[in-house]
Every structure is written in structure tokens, then in C-alpha cells.
Amino acid sequence: MNKIKAINITGIRGVKDKLPLNLDKKSILIFGENGTGKSSLTDALEWFYRDRIEHLAGAEVGTKNALRNIFLPDSEEAKVEILYSNKNLDNEKTISHSLTVFNSNSSKEFYNYSNQSSNENLILRYRDLVQFITATKTEKLTYLQSIIGFNEVREIRALLKKFSSKYSREIKQTGYSNKKSQQQSILMECLGQNIVSPKQFFDACNKLIEPLKLGKKISSYKDARQTLKSIEDKEDTEQIEQIAFYNKIAETLAEIETDIDEIQKVYKTYYKSFTELKKDADKLSKLQLLKLLTEGLNVLKKDVVKDNFCPLCQQDKNKIQLIKELAKRIDDLKELEKEKNKVEEEAEELSSILENSISSITSLLKEKLLKTKENAATLKKLQNLKLSLTSYNEELKKDILSKEELTEPSKLAIDKKEIKELIAEAKKKAKEILDSQKGNIKIQIAVKLSRAIDAYINHRRLEKEQDILTNRHITFDALYSDFIKRQEEALDGFLKMFSSEINKYYNLMNPGEKVEDIKLIPIKDKTGEELEGITIDFKFFNKRKTPPSALLSESHINCLGISFFLASVKAFNKANQFIVLDDVISSFDSNHRTRFVRMLVNEFDDYQIILLTHEKDFFDIASSEAKRKNWLVTSLSWTADKGASFETPLVDLRATIEQKIATKNTDGLGNDIRKYGERQLKQIANNIEAKVSFRFNEQNEERMLNELLASVQGTINKHSPSDLKNKNNIDSILGSPLLIGNKTSHDNTFKENISDLEVFWEDIKQLVKTFYCGEEKCKSFVAMKFYDTAKNQIRCKCGKVCYDWKK
Amino acid sequence: MDNTIKSGNDVIEDFFAEILNVPNADEKTVQKLVELYGSGKFTERNIANAMDELTQAELKKIEKEDE
Numbered sequence: 001m002n003k004i005k006a007i008n009i010t011g012i013r014g015v016k017d018k019l020p021l022n023l024d025k026k027s028i029l030i031f032g033e034n035g036t037g038k039s040s041l042t043d044a045l046e047w048f049y050r051d052r053i054e055h056l057a058g059a060e061v062g063t064k065n066a067l068r069n070i071f072l073p074d075s076e077e078a079k080v081e082i083l084y085s086n087k088n089l090d091n092e093k094t095i096s097h098s099l100t101v102f103n104s105n106s107s108k109e110f111y112n113y114s115n116q117s118s119n120e121n122l123i124l125r126y127r128d129l130v131q132f133i134t135a136t137k138t139e140k141l142t143y144l145q146s147i148i149g150f151n152e153v154r155e156i157r158a159l160l161k162k163f164s165s166k167y168s169r170e171i172k173q174t175g176y177s178n179k180k181s182q183q184q185s186i187l188m189e190c191l192g193q194n195i196v197s198p199k200q201f202f203d204a205c206n207k208l209i210e211p212l213k214l215g216k217k218i219s220s221y222k223d224a225r226q227t228l229k230s231i232e233d234k235e236d237t238e239q240i241e242q243i244a245f246y247n248k249i250a251e252t253l254a255e256i257e258t259d260i261d262e263i264q265k266v267y268k269t270y271y272k273s274f275t276e277l278k279k280d281a282d283k284l285s286k287l288q289l290l291k292l293l294t295e296g297l298n299v300l301k302k303d304v305v306k307d308n309f310c311p312l313c314q315q316d317k318n319k320i321q322l323i324k325e326l327a328k329r330i331d332d333l334k335e336l337e338k339e340k341n342k343v344e345e346e347a348e349e350l351s352s353i354l355e356n357s358i359s360s361i362t363s364l365l366k367e368k369l370l371k372t373k374e375n376a377a378t379l380k381k382l383q384n385l386k387l388s389l390t391s392y393n394e395e396l397k398k399d400i401l402s403k404e405e406l407t408e409p410s411k412l413a414i415d416k417k418e419i420k421e422l423i424a425e426a427k428k429k430a431k432e433i434l435d436s437q438k439g440n441i442k443i444q445i446a447v448k449l450s451r452a453i454d455a456y457i458n459h460r461r462l463e464k465e466q467d468i469l470t471n472r473h474i475t476f477d478a479l480y481s482d483f484i485k486r487q488e489e490a491l492d493g494f495l496k497m498f499s500s501e502i503n504k505y506y507n508l509m510n511p512g513e514k515v516e517d518i519k520l521i522p523i524k525d526k527t528g529e530e531l532e533g534i535t536i537d538f539k540f541f542n543k544r545k546t547p548p549s550a551l552l553s554e555s556h557i558n559c560l561g562i563s564f565f566l567a568s569v570k571a572f573n574k575a576n577q578f579i580v581l582d583d584v585i586s587s588f589d590s591n592h593r594t595r596f597v598r599m600l601v602n603e604f605d606d607y608q609i610i611l612l613t614h615e616k617d618f619f620d621i622a623s624s625e626a627k628r629k630n631w632l633v634t635s636l637s638w639t640a641d642k643g644a645s646f647e648t649p650l651v652d653l654r655a656t657i658e659q660k661i662a663t664k665n666t667d668g669l670g671n672d673i674r675k676y677g678e679r680q681l682k683q684i685a686n687n688i689e690a691k692v693s694f695r696f697n698e699q700n701e702e703r704m705l706n707e708l709l710a711s712v713q714g715t716i717n718k719h720s721p722s723d724l725k726n727k728n729n730i731d732s733i734l735g736s737p738l739l740i741g742n743k744t745s746h747d748n749t750f751k752e753n754i755s756d757l758e759v760f761w762e763d764i765k766q767l768v769k770t771f772y773c774g775e776e777k778c779k780s781f782v783a784m785k786f787y788d789t790a791k792n793q794i795r796c797k798c799g800k801v802c803y804d805w806k807k
Numbered sequence: 808m809d810n811t812i813k814s815g816n817d818v819i820e821d822f823f824a825e826i827l828n829v830p831n832a833d834e835k836t837v838q839k840l841v842e843l844y845g846s847g848k849f850t851e852r853n854i855a856n857a858m859d860e861l862t863q864a865e866l867k868k869i870e871k872e873d874e
Contacts, residue, residue, distance in 0.1 A: 150815040156822075159851055163858070198872075221872070464869050468862050475833040479840075482829045483822055490813040 001577035002113070003085045003608040011069045011078035012047070013040035016643030025085055027609040029626040030646075031619040032636030037644020038612045041636075042123060042582040043067075048080045048093050049117050051101070055127065067095055069643060089113050116575040121568040123580045129561035134301075134323040136331045137523055137533025144494075144520070144534060153487050160480040167473035173353050176466040178258040182251065183462065186455035190448040201456050208452070209445055221453070228449050236443045239433050243447050245369045246430035249378070250423045252364045256385070257419050259357045266353065267392060268409045270346040277339055278400055285401060287340065290333045297326045320554060331533075338525075340400070347396050354392055361386045381422055388414045488522075488531075494571075495520045495534070501567035502560070508599040509559045509592055514541045515552065518560070536560075555588055562596070566604070578608035585618055593618050597625045605629065653679075661758055670752045670760070674705055677733075677764045681708035684771045687783035688794065690715035709734055720794070723804040728770050733763045773801040819844075835861060 003025040010018045014037040021028070021041075032038040043053050047067060056066045068078040074097040081092040091105035091114075103110070135143065145154055187195045191204040205218045209227060218224045232240065277284060299311065300323050310317045361382060364370075370379045391412060398404050437443045499519045506518055518538040525532040537546040545551055552560070562584055569579055581600075585593050600609060611626075613619050623633050638644050653676050660669045685692065690711045713730040736759070771781050773796035780786075780797040787794055787805065795802035813821075823844050826837050839857045843849045 145815070150818075153815040153818050156819060156849065159849070159854065162851065163854060460869055461866065464866060465862075468865050471833045472836060472858065472862075474831050475836045478829050478831045479826065479837070482826075486818050486822055490815075490818045493813065 001573070002089065002575060003577050004610075005083040005085060006081075007041075007045070007083075008081040009041065009044045009079070011072035011076060012044040012067060012080060013037070013069060014638065014644050015040045015044070016069045016071050017645070019644055019646065021646065023608065023610075023632065025608055026630065026632050027607075027626070028611070028632040028634065029619065029622050030610070030612045030634055030636055031616065032612065032614060032638075032644075034614050036614075036636040036638040038582060038614065038636060039125075040644055041610075042125060042580055042612065044080045045580055046123055048082060049114070049122060051118075055125075068097070071643070113575055120573045120576055121565060122573070122576055122578070123582065124562070124565045124584055125582045126558075126584055126586050129558045129565075129584060134320060134327060134557075136327040136334075137535050138331065138334060139327075140520075140534040140536075141522070141531060144498075145491075150487070150491070157480070157483055157487060160476055160483055164473060164476035164480050167469050167476060169349060169352075171466065171469050171473060173262070173349065173356075174465075174469075175258055175262060176462055179255065180459055180462050180466075182254050182258075183455045183459035186251070186451055187459070190452040190455070195456055195459070201452075205449060205452065208449060211441055212445060221457070224449065224453050228446060228453065231442050231446045231449070233442055233446075236437070236440065236446070239437060239443060240447060240450075242369065243430045243433050244450070245367055246426040246433075247451060248367070249364065249382075249426040250430070252360050253419050253423045253426070256357050256360060256389075257416060257423070259353055260414050260416060260419070263350065263353055263357070263389075263392060264409065264413060266346065266350045267395070267412065270343065270350055270396075271406050271409050273339075273343045273346055274400060274406055277343055278405075280336075281401070283336060284340070287333055287336055290330065290337065293326055293330050293333070297323065297330060300326070320557065343400065350392065351396055354389060358386065358389050358393075361389065378422065378425070381418065385414070385419065388412075484529075491522060491531075495522065498567055498571060501570060502563045505563035505566050505599060505603070506559055508603070509563070509595045510556065511595070513556075515539070515556065518563075521546075555592060558584075558588070559592065559596075569604075569607070577606065578610065579604075580610040580612070582612045583614055585613065586615070588618075590617065590621070594621055594625075597622045601625050601629045601631075657761060661754070661761060664754050666752055666754050666757060669754075669757050673757065673761050673764055677767075678705045678708065680764070680768050680772075681705060681712060683781055684708075684768075685712050685715075687771070687781040687785075688712065688715055688719075689784050706734065719805050719807070720803050724770075724794075727803070729763055729766050733760075733767060736760055736763065771801070772796070773798060775800055 004023050005025060006023060007021040008018055009015045009021075014035075019037070019041070030038065030041075043056075046053050053067070072078055077094040077096050079092055079094040081090075083090045088107065088109050089105065091103055091110055093104075094102050096102075103114075145151060184194050187193070187204075191201075191208060193200075193204060195201045195204060202218050202220070202224070205224055205227075209218070209231070212231060214227065214230070216223075216227070218227055296312065299305065300319060305311045305319070308317060308319050309315060310322055365379070365382055365386065369375060370382070391407075395406055395412070398406060434444060434447060502520070503516075503518045506515070516539040518536065520534050521537050522531050523533045523535055524530060535546050537544055539545075540551055573579075585596055588596060600611070609631075611622065613622065626633055634646050636644055636646055653672060657669065657672050657676060660666070660672070684690075685708055690708075692707065692711045709730050713728075713734075716724045716728060716730075736756075773780055773782070775798055778796055778798035778800065782794050782796050782801055782803065784794060786797055786799075787807070788799070788802070791802075792805060792807075793802045794805035823841055826832070826841060827834070829837070836858070839861060840849070840854070843853055843857060
């Protein structure tokens with residue numbers, strides 16, 4: 001995984017000139033007062049990886065407009081350059097005055113890395129801490145599923161469920177049993193028996209045509225049709241057409257009659273759900289607020305509103321409490337939205353059955369024989385039936401939010417008696433025509449054979465269709481069951497592991513505080529089938545409680561937020577082994593801060609951490625822990641002409657001094673040498689345990705060179721009077737006029753000439769050389785921790801530089 | 808902890824690798840689904856079209872017998 005070797009930022013946010021950060025894959029602790037450019041560093045990294053800065057995304061100016069430093073000349077590009085442990089990924093991302101963005105690395109390797117990194121948890125800011133903890137249960141599920149790549153799983157699961165339901169609904173809506181039974185009735189009527197196989201059908205057909213003595217057998221459907229054609233007499237055409245017309249009326253209405261039962265049943269359910277939901281009209285109308293509330297929650301989470309007040313009503317309100325209340329309202333409305341969706345699904349189901357029936361009766365109404373005077377009454381009744389069916393459709397158009405009520409099911413009920421009468425009448429007429437041709441045996445048999453062929457073919461088709469759909473439903477149902485089992489097992493495994501990590505980090509920061517066994521728990525919907533969210537559950541004084549925001553303090557909720565982020569880093573970051581923590585401990589007390597730093601340096605020892613803080617106390621606590629682990633420690637400052645800049649590293653400061661001396665440039669040279677000397681003297685004093693008078697942390701860092709020299713000299717005179725006392729040049733440095741003054745002497749008007757400065761620099765270098773071993777494998781100051789008790793000597797790590805020393 | 812966690816992709820790959828062993832599942836339907844997933848076309852519209860094609864093919868068999 002990747003670590004960062006160097007970051008160079010120019011012209012981004014509060015950074016005007018180049019802000020170089022040479023990390024060499026090491027972790028770093030950065031202190032900076034508010035307004036010194038800490039967030040500019042984080043913003044630059046966020047833009048580099050995500051191409052946007054979340055807290056600027058909603059602002060009027062937008063990310064890109066707010067990205068460039070306002071004092072950056074139009075001709076210059078703002079840029080972020082990152083050099084990595086894998087140098088193939090080194091990239092400089094620039095943004096021009098016209099807001100054109102360009103990446104210098106166009107390799108596929110970088111493209112893939114960049115894509116992967118955009119989904120990793122790399123940056124945590126204070127404002128983002130509580131996002132997951134205060135998110136709704138659905139948001140928590142969505143978030144976790146997205147970071148473990150479960151979005152596609154969710155989509156496939158939804159598709160399998162959709163198709164399983166689709167086939168189940170189709171089978172139900174088509175009413176195969178009724179339709180098949182109607183065809184069997186016709187077969188019974190025409191062939192005198194039920195038919196369950198083709199052989200049985202052909203045998204029955206042969207029996208039917210026997211009286212015609214045709215001298216041929218029916219053994220296929222083709223034979224059956226040919227036989228029918230051969231026995232249909234042209235003279236009988238009118239009667240045959242009339243019989244077919246009345247039979248069609250009877251058969252179509254028989255189908256509609258069975259559909260009517262289903263229509264009335266589904267409408268009853270729809271009416272009940274619709275009316276029930278409409279009862280809570282106020283709540284329902286609030287569904288229109290769902291978008292607004294969701295947007296409001298986003299605004300609060302993005303920290304657009306920084307203080308504790310409601311941005312809409314402008315009243316004082318605790319922000320976390322407000323987020324919690326909004327999340328609850330959104331969850332309630334989403335529940336309501338689900339119920340509304342259910343009602344809409346019922347409407348769709350009803351609409352689909354109605355469509356079949358209305359289409360059948362519309363086709364029937366096109367029959368030309370209906371236009372005859374004789375059938376005028378039948379036509380009227382059929383038109384009325386169509387009107388009754390379409391009146392259901394009119395009900396489906398009513399808006400649940402309007403004042404209009406649905407018509408009660410009893411008032412819409414279709415009179416099945418009238419349909420039955422129409423069927424009976426049609427059958428009677430068909431029979432009458434047939435009976436009037438009693439002496440014509442051919443027409444008797446032709447009508448029966450024709451109806452039997454159609455009925456059996458229809459029956460076979462219905463049977464096959466039913467088989468296919470049933471099989472399909474069973475298949476999708478089985479696949480869905482298998483899939484959800486796999487998904488739930490995987491999610492459960494993940495949540496257990498993830499909860500255990502969160503628990504570990506939380507307890508390292510809050511030992512013995514009676515919040516234990518934190519768990520992320522999946523929640524299912526009312527049907528018990530679908531996952532609808534995730535909640536956080538924990539033991540609070542040995543009782544299980546949820547959610548955390550109800551019981552825990554802001555500081556504890558923040559600890560939980562940090563724990564969640566760190567667990568996510570370990571679980572999901574695959575491309576990067578570094579994280580940026582920007583002022584994440586602002587609400588912590590000193591105990592929590594110390595534990596946080598210890599947890600970080602111990603548990604994330606193999607990670608590169610960029611830890612930023614504006615709190616001096618925390619910086620002091622963290623510095624000692626960080627130095628122990630060989631972290632870099634630095635400070636940020638800001639000036640109007642340079643923008644944000646880091647404290648100059650010692651190596652760079654030395655090079656600057658040498659450069660100025662070589663070019664005889666005295667500008668600021670004295671100050672540079674004093675700064676260098678002060679910082680080296682602090683190391684020397686610390687290592688030989690030279691005592692200086694007590695000062696609080698902030699002032700402790702600001703000791704002057706002469707004070708440190710005096711203390712070091714005093715210690716040497718006491719402990720090494722016969723050796724180091726005679727080998728150091730402190731007297732000579734203390735005698736230099738260049739040390740005159742106090743802290744403000746860095747800016748005083750004392751006229752320094754290059755010769756004096758050269759001498760002063762040689763003295764300082766000599767002093768450092770006295771105490772420092774430059775051997776490649778040693779590189780350490782003489783220190784009490786390397787004290788040789790046998791020889792009574794103070795020495796460097798390797799022992800090459802050593803002096804007699806009395807304890 | 809990541810070694811024991813199955814990613815979403817693992818869940819899907821495992822499912823399609825073992826889909827033919829799911830009890831009660833129709834082989835032709837399953838094969839069609841595997842084909843769609845394999846070619847990156849596992850969408851609602853594509854599945855619906857593929858299932859319709861299978862249905863029509865089955866019904867055509869009956870129609871042929873009826874001729």
C-alpha cells in the first residue's frame with residue numbers, strides 16, 4: 001500500500017506560495033492556530049483525491065471557484081503535487097484560472113489508483129465525525145453497503161425479488177384454473193367428456209364424427225382441422241357464424257365473470273389501504289417535505305451551519321439534537337412513503353386485471369352481429385358492463401392527497417346476475433339455431449368439432465403458460481432465497497468483525513466507562529424479509545441501549561465517530577496506507593486526548609498519519625508520543641504575503657545559512673543562525689539534562705539562545721569540570737554581540753556584517769560538533785541515556801564522542 | 808480483519824458460480840441468467856426480454872404440435 005513521500009501545494013485555498021511537506025513516508029504532527037492553513041492542506045488533499053471539497057460543494061461559489069488562492073495571479077496554476085512510495089503514481093494536479101483541471105500522470109496505473117483512492121477513507125475532519133453515528137438507519141445501511149461494494153448485491157437481490165413477485169402476480173392475475181375449467185366445460189359440452197391428453201382428444205373427436213362415416217381417422221390437430229373444413233357446408237355458413245357469435249359472447253362473458261371476482265377483491269384491498277392511508281392526511285401531506293428535510297439534514301451534516309441553531313427557524317438548537325430529530329422525522333416519512341408505494345402497487349395490480357377484461361369486452365363490442373336490431377338489448381348491456389369496468393379505472397386515477405374520496409366497493413359492484421343472464425341467453429340462442437338444424441347432422445357435428453378444437457388448443461396453451469410461469473416463479477424464488485442467505489451471511493460476518501474493531505478503538509479511548517459491546521445490527525422491515533437499515537446498539541451500564549445519540553455525550557459520540565472511521569480505514573483502504581486527521585479531538589477532555597494519541601501510535605503504527613491540530617495542549621501531549629515513534633513534528637503559520645508556511649526544517653535552515661554565507665547575503669542571516677542555534681541547543685540541553693527554570697508549555701518552546709547556553713554551560717561546569725568544560729566554545733559564543741537582546745532581537749536593527757556572522761556561524765557549528773556524533777550509524781547527541789557507568793562518561797550512542805562526567 | 812470479510816463482488820461471484828446447484832431452479836432459466844451476468848447485461852429489461860424469448864420458444868413448440 002502507498003505512503004506519501006512529499007506533498008507540495010501551491011495556490012490552493014490559504015496557501016499562496018509553495019507549501020512543501022517532506023514526509024519521507026513518516027507520520028507527522030502539525031500544529032497551527034486557526035487560520036494558519038491547516039484546513040487548506042486537508043482541502044488540497046480532498047480535492048486531489050475526490051475532485052471536490054465536500055464543505056464547499058454546497059456553497060454558492062462551488063468547489064472549483066473557492067479552490068484557488070485569491071491572491072494567485074491569473075497566469076499561474078494552483079497545484080497539488082504528491083510523491084508516493086510507488087513513484088509510478090507521482091502526480092501533479094493543477095487548476096488554471098479558467099478552472100481547467102489537469103493531472104500530470106496519465107498512466108493507467110495512476111488512473112486505477114486514483115479511482116480506488118476516491119472511495120477510500122483517507123480524510124477525517126471534525127465536522128464529519130458524527131455523520132455515521134447520527135445518520136438514519138437506512139443511510140447507515142446504504143453507506144456501509146456502498147463501502148463494502150454491496151450496491152450491486154442490493155441491485156441483484158432486488159431484481160431477483162422483482163421477477164419472483166412478477167411471475168407470482170401474473171399467475172394470480174391470469175386465473176389459470178378458472179380459464180382452464182371454462183375450456184373443459186366447452187369440451188364437456190361438445191365431446192361429452194373432460195380431456196386430459198391429446199390421445200383422449202383425438203379419440204373423442206373420432207367418436208364425434210363417427211355418424212358421418214367419413215372413412216378417415218383424426219390422429220392430429222391438422223387432421224381435425226381438415227376434417228372440419230370438409231364437413232362445413234357453404235350453405236350453413238350463416239348459421240355457423242351466428243352460433244360462433246353467440247358462443248363468443250358466452251365464453252368472453254364467462255371469462256369476465258371470473259375476473260370480476262378478482263377485480264372486486266383487489267379493489268376492496270386497495271380501497272382499505274387507500275382510505276387508511278388517507279386518514280392521516282396531515283402526515284401524508286408532509287411526505288412532500290421529505291426532500292426538504294433530507295436536504296436540511298445534508299446541510300447540517302456538511303457543517304454549513306456552524307453554530308447551534310436551526311438554519312430555518314433561526315432558533316437556538318443543539319446541532320446534534322437537531323440532526324437526530326431530523327433523522328427520526330425522515331425515517332418516519334420513509335415508512336409512510338413505503339405504505340404509499342404499497343397502495344400504488346395494489347393500484348397497478350388492479351389496473352392490469354382491468355386492462356384484460358376491458359380489452360376482451362372492447363373486442364366483443366366490435367362484432368358486426370351486435371349491430372343488428374335483434375341484438376340491440378345485448379349490445380346495450382355489454383356497453384353498460386364496459387362502463388362498469390372502466391369506472392374502476394376512474395377510481396384509480398384519484399389522488400390520495402386530494403379531497404376526493406374513493407367510491408365504496410359495494411357501490412361499484414358489478415351485477416354478476418346480469419352477466420349470467422347474458423351468458424345463458426347467448427347459449428340459448430346458439431342452441432336454438434343449432435336445434436333448428438336438427439336434421440342437418442353435418443352442421444351439428446361441425447359446430448361441436450370447431451368449438452372443441454379451439455377449446456382444447458386454448459386449454460393446452462393455458463396449461464403450458466401456467467407451467468412456464470410457475471416454473472419461473474419457483475426458480476426466481478429459489479434463487480432469491482439462496483442469494484439473500486449469502487448476502488446476509490456476508491453482511492453479518494462483516495458487521496461482527498467491524499463492530500469488534502469499533503468496540504476495540506472506542507474502549508481504548510474510554511476504558512471502564514460502562515459503554516461496552518458496541519454492535520452494528522441489521523434491521524429488517526415489517527415483512528421480516530427485507531433489510532431496511534442498520535442501527536448501533538451497545539451495553540450501557542450492563543443494559544442494551546440504542547441509539548447512541550440518546551445517551552452518550554458529544555465527546556463520546558465523537559469517540560464513536562473516530563472509532564468508526566479508523567475501523568473503516570483498516571477494513572477498506574487497500575491502496576493507501578496513510579490517513580489525515582484534521583482537528584478531530586476538539587471536543588475531547590485531556591484524558592481522552594492522551595488515550596487517543598496512544599491508541600493511534602500503537603494501533604496504527606504501520607500507517608502514515610497526518611495529524612493536524614489547532615490546540616496547543618493537545619499538540620504538547622501528542623508531541624512527546626509522536627517523537628517517541630519517530631514522527632515528524634512541525635507548525636504552520638500564516639502571513640499575508642506568503643500565505644500558509646511550515647516551520648523550516650533544520651536541514652533546510654542549515655542549507656539556507658550556508659547559501660547566504662556563500663553569497664555574502666546578510667539579509668536575515670543572523671536570525672537564521674540564532675534560530676538554528678536555539679533549536680540545536682534545546683536538543684543538547686535536553687540530552688545532558690541541563691536544568692532551565694520552569695515555564696508552561698507554550699513559553700517553554702520559546703527559550704532564547706543565551707538562556708540555553710548559560711544553562712548548558714552551568715551543567716557542564718558542574719558535571720565535567722576537567723574535560724568538557726575545557727573542550728566547549730560556549731564562552732566564545734556568549735561573548736558575541738550578535739546574541740544581544742531578547743526574542744525581538746530577531747527583528748532588531750543591530751547592524752550585522754558578514755564577517756561577524758561567519759564567525760558566529762562557525763562557533764555554532766563547532767558547538768554542535770562538540771555534542772553531536774555525525775557517524776552514519778550513530779547520528780546522535782551525547783546524552784545521559786547513553787551514560788557509561790563503568791567509565792563515568794557521558795557519550796553518544798556509538799561511544800565515539802564521549803566526555804568524563806560525574807553524576 | 809479484511810481477510811474474512813466477503814465483499815459484495817465475492818457474494819455475487821459465489822452466487823453465480825454455484826447457481827446451477829440451487830434446488831428447484833429451472834436449468835434453462837438459470838443458464839440464461841448466467842449468460843446475461845457473464846456478458847454484463849444483468850438488467851431488468853434484459854432479463855425480462857430473455858425470459859419472454861424463452862416463454863415464446865416454449866409456446867412455439869406447442870403451436871408446432873398443434874399444426
